[in-house]
Amino acid sequence: MAENKEARIGVFVCHCGTNIAGSIDVGAVAEYAKTLPNVVHADEYQYMCSTPGQTKIMDAIKEKDLTGVVVAACSPRLHEPTFRTASAEGGLNPFRFEMANIREQNSWVHMHDREGATEKAKDSVRIAVAKASLLEDLIPKSVPVEKAALVVGGGVAGMQAALDLGSAGIKTYLIEREPSIGGRMSQLDKTFPTLDCSQCILTPKMVDVGRHPNIELMTYTEVEEVEGYIGNFEVTLRKKARGVMFPDEAEAKGIVGGGCNGCGDCAEVCPVIKGNKFELDMAPRKAVYINHPQVMPLIYTVDFNTCIKCGLCVEACGDKKAIDLDMVDEFVKIKVGTAILATGYDLFPIENKTEWGYKKYENVITGLEFERLICASGPTGGHLIRPSDGETPKKVAFVLCAGSRDNTGVGKPYCSRFCCMYSLKHAHQIIEKIPGAQPYILYMDIRSFGKMYEEFYYRIQDEGAKFIRGRVANILEDATTKNLHVYTEDTLLQRPIDLEVDLVVLASAVQPSAGADTVRKLFGVSNSQDGWMLEAHPKLNPCGTTTAGVFLAGVCQGPKDIPDTVAQAEGAASAASIPIHMGQVDLEPYFAQCVEEKCAGCGMCVNLCPYSALALVEKEGRKVMQVTEAKCKGCGTCGGFCPGGAIRMQHFTTPQIVAQIDAFLLGGEQ
Amino acid sequence: MAEEWKPKIIAIICNWCSYAGADLAGGARIQYPPDIRAIRVMCTGRIDPLFIMKAFQDGADGVLVSGCHFGDCHYLEGNYKAAKRMFLVKNVLKNIGLNDKRLRMTFVSASEGAKWAGVVEDVIKTVKELGPSPLKQFEK
DSSP, X not given: OOOOTTXXXXXXXXXXXXXXXXXXXXXXXXXXXXXXXXXXXXXXXXXXXXXXXXXXXXXXXXXXXXXXXXXXXXXXXXXXXXXXXXXXXXXXOGGGEEEEEOIIIIITTOTTOHHHHHHHHHHHHHHHHHHHTTOOOOOOEEEEOOSEEEEEOOSHXXXXXXXXXXXXXOEXXXXXXXXXXXXXXXXXXXXXXXXXXXXXXXXXXXXXXXXXXXXXXXXXXXXXXXXXXXXXXXXXXXXXXXXXXXXXXXXXXXXXXXXXXXXXXXHHHOOOEEEOTTTTTSSEEESEEOSSTTOSSOOOEEOXXXXXXXXXXXXXXXXXXXBOTTOOOEEEEEEESEEEEOOOEEEOOGGGSGGGOBTTBTTEEEHHHHHHHHSTTSTTTTOOOOTTTOOOOSEEEEEEXXXXXXXXXXXXXXXXXXXXXXXHHHHHHHHHHSTTOEEEEEESOOOOOSTTHXXXXXXXXXXXXXXXXXXXXXXXXXXXXXXXXXXXXXXXTTEEEEEEESEEEEEEOEEEOTTHHHHHHHTTOOBOTTSXXXXXXXXXXXXXXXXXXXEEOGGGGSOOOHHHHHHHHHHHHHHHHHHHHHOEEEEOOOOEEEOTTTOOOOOHHHHHOTTOOEEEEEETTEEXXXXXXXXXXXXXXXXXXXXXXXXXXXXXXXHHHHHHHHHHHTSSOO | OOSOOOOOEEEEEETTTXXXXXXXXXXXXXXXXXOOXXXXXXXXXXXXXXXXXXXHHTTOSEEEEEEOOTTOOTTSSHHXXXXXXXXXXXXXXXXXXXXXXXXXXXXXXXXXXXXXXXXXXXXXXXXXXXXXOGGGGGXX
């Protein structure tokens, strides 16, 4: 067993109140630590992370001249930074600290096996001491941070994040895959509980984004490739061919006074008619189009999937020469220090819940379709109609938890968090707009948790909406009247109900937007079990991710309403601006190193490295591998393969790992 | 044997997915048997096949290697490389007469605490069924 004879290790075992001490004999573990090779000091304490706990570490380093510190407590993913700092304050290089996880992976998972847990804790300490004995001084590499940020997604989250970053003096690229920013919020009519018009409060922000001197808005653009690391991300963007030039693009091509001014002459003559995605296919759209009057930026886009290239639009555009039907996708490379992902959500395909008849019965619609139908700028000018006959519906059923809180395997197990509230708002809207209308809210539980939400709920009750508690079993259509029969159980009255209504609105569950997963993987962000992007810590780091320099805003991290989305966006912007304002960041020094005497120059490692951090160079007449530290992320894939053992992974060296294996398997009680 | 035989199982797991998943199992207090000791590496790509051989030589009854799901590796593709290497080691184990079920590679993400507990339970069960490593007979 490789043993560093000069190592002097201090071991500190934490009680964590009863979190650890409740299942592990902490005293026995500390006593055991004293018997281990190289250990010159062992102690236990109630809360090692407290100031007195950390002082114990600092004092021991000085008094016992320690060369390494082991704390047996919670997960290193939680408190390693704390104890590294304490070790450094005690005068030790912070990388001479090692943690034994005896809480998350021991006391909390073996709560009813005190003996087994205590034995495991002793082994964990022994393993940690073995590694600590071989740890060495490491110096983090400081790298400069590019003074620019990227925001992916131009919904309200992305817009808010970009505005905050831009206003903090940071050059910000805001990219959006659709032709216009605005996102889901621009599709909504009114917002709960204040009932202000969604577009009215959103368009000023859209205009601000468009005009902001520090924001470079790139619509109809997607992320193609991401390279680099915090401070130095190199992102390749795909500017999709939109077939129409901005005035400045036209000018660059020598067309003076040309480019799109949004007049719409092209759309007028375009002979192609397709469904308007923004209006959820409830209104027509031409092949050259804008989605709605408030688009930002105001520029038409050619949908090359439907365009027949007849050229009528080019003629109509005339001297402006804005339209180029031969335009192809362009690739742009940008360098940014940090990035915020705000990719938003899509509706869960509620037709999968076949019992509710969406897409089978014309008069079953989703909440989002209701938003467009009740919106003054929508396909019906704000007159709510039944799709089957254009009549105004009087009796409307709102089915809540449509695909949410669904453990059948078809829907989503989580609560989509804003459907209760928008359904209450919908109920209010039909009472307000349609005389004699009767909304029925079919709910499991009403979750009105936000500021002024509960008050809004009472208001809708007072306005006359009828609330029926129970999950809707199925919906059938009357073939003649196209009315719908909603079958459910009123669980409060304990009786089955057959409710005949004119229109059914399904408050469909939400899911990560199509393409969000691609973006997630490009940035190396993990996902939660339910498919949303995973935050670094659910409570204490809800904007961060496990990829340093990448942050989350809005629904891409989990369902949330507009206030929460905007708050998180501001949080993410603040977090993303810190490294940029600091100007430099420290990278953990877990770099690969080449032991040149052992390197045979075979070059196998060069091909293994996913970051092109390794290269073969000529040295003293032979080839050896060389590492570019700034590119190396410390995964160790090269070190796990090198046939000659010539690669040294700092902080995870072969002797250190083998010492851990040996300590567990050979180092126990003889 | 008066006492029940306790297998010695070592887990070498990646920092970003499986270690985080194991932490999550703790946070959720999902109980599983304690007969496993984990060593943390940044990526399963770091795991030299010789580490596995060393563990068996030292008398390990089982080895668990656990990383991110394919396509989810924090370092893009370290887990693919680890999986390839573990296939290789399994072949070696088979050829030297050691049951290759003693080595397991799994993929547990940072959000799969319950899966981690299930994996550990299953590995312990498998190794217990196989009994002590035959290499133990060469111990001093």
